[in-house]
Amino acid sequence: MKNIHFHKYQGAGNDFIIIDNRKGTFDGNDTTLIEHLCNRRFGIGGDGLMLLEDHPVHDFTMRYFNSDGGEASMCGNGGRCIAAFAVHKGVVSNPDKFSFMAVDGEHLAEYKSGIVNLKMIDVNSVNKENKFTYLNTGSPHHVCFVDDVAKTDVYNEGKNIRYSERYQPDGTNVNFVQFKTGNEIKVRTYERGVEDETLACGTGVVASAISAHLKKPSFSEFDIEVLGGKLKVCFEPNSEGGFKNVWLEGPATFVFEGTIEI
Structure with missing residues (x-):
C-alpha cells in the first residue's frame, strides 16, 4: 500500500x-x-x-x-x-x-x-464541410451547429460521430454549437477518453469559436456559455487560412x- x-x-x-x-x-x-x-x-x-x-x-x-x-x-x-x-x-x-x-x-x-x-497552439488549417468543420486545437474536434443545444442528444449523437468510420482509428471530440446574439455562443461537448459529455472542454470551445468565426467573420473574440460556466476565446486569422495568438480565458x-x- x-x-x-x-x-x-x-x-x-x-x-x-x-x-x-x-x-x-x-x-x-x-x-x-x-x-x-x-x-x-x-x-x-x-x-x-x-x-x-x-x-x-x-x-x-x-x-x-x-x-x-x-x-x-x-x-x-x-x-x-x-x-x-x-x-x-x-x-x-x-x-x-x-x-x-x-x-x-x-x-x-x-x-x-x-x-x-x-x-493555445496556432491552428494551421480548418477542414470546412457543408454540415461541420474539423480542426485540431491541441486535440481533434468535429464542430457542428444546431438550433438548440439544450434539445441536442449530445451523448448519442456525439458518440456516433466520435466512433464513425471517418475518424478511425483514434476518434474525435464532438462539439454542438448554438449562436446566441452577437459574439455569444453556447457549446456542449462529447469528449473522447471520457466517453461522455463533460461540463466544459477547453480545446472544444476554441474549435467552436474558430468555427463560429468562419460563419461570422466580423468576430474574432467569442463569449462562450458551457454547462459549467462561461469562457472566452480570442484569436487572429492569418493570411494562410489559419489562426494565431489563440487565447482561452476563464476561471x-x-x-x-x-x-x-x-
Whole structure:
C-alpha cells in the first residue's frame, strides 16, 4: 500500500486530479491506477488526471491523462487548472506571465485573481464541410451547429460521430454549437477518453469559436456559455487560412486536496 497526495481543481466544471510529480514518484505508465483514481465511485473522481513535472527551460511540464487512464492530447481547461495549481504551489516566479510544456508544445499563461488566460497552439488549417468543420486545437474536434443545444442528444449523437468510420482509428471530440446574439455562443461537448459529455472542454470551445468565426467573420473574440460556466476565446486569422495568438480565458478553481491510500 502507498499514499498518493493530490489536489483537485475545476475549470468551468471540467474537473481534474493534479499531482505534483517533480520528484518522479508517480508512475504515469500505470493506466489502471490512473483510471481507478479518476473513477467517481471508487476513486477520487475527475475528467482527467495531470502530473506537474520539471522542465529544463520552462516553468514546468504538464502531462495529461484521460479518465480511461491513457495519456492524451492537449486539454485546454486542464492547462488552465494546472497553471493555477503551479501559481498556488509557488512553482512559477511570475504569475503575470509564465510558460510550460505540454504534449502539443509550449504554452504561455497569465494568472490573476483566479482567472487563467492560456495561449493555445496556432491552428494551421480548418477542414470546412457543408454540415461541420474539423480542426485540431491541441486535440481533434468535429464542430457542428444546431438550433438548440439544450434539445441536442449530445451523448448519442456525439458518440456516433466520435466512433464513425471517418475518424478511425483514434476518434474525435464532438462539439454542438448554438449562436446566441452577437459574439455569444453556447457549446456542449462529447469528449473522447471520457466517453461522455463533460461540463466544459477547453480545446472544444476554441474549435467552436474558430468555427463560429468562419460563419461570422466580423468576430474574432467569442463569449462562450458551457454547462459549467462561461469562457472566452480570442484569436487572429492569418493570411494562410489559419489562426494565431489563440487565447482561452476563464476561471480555474481549487476544490480540495487530500491523500488516498492505494
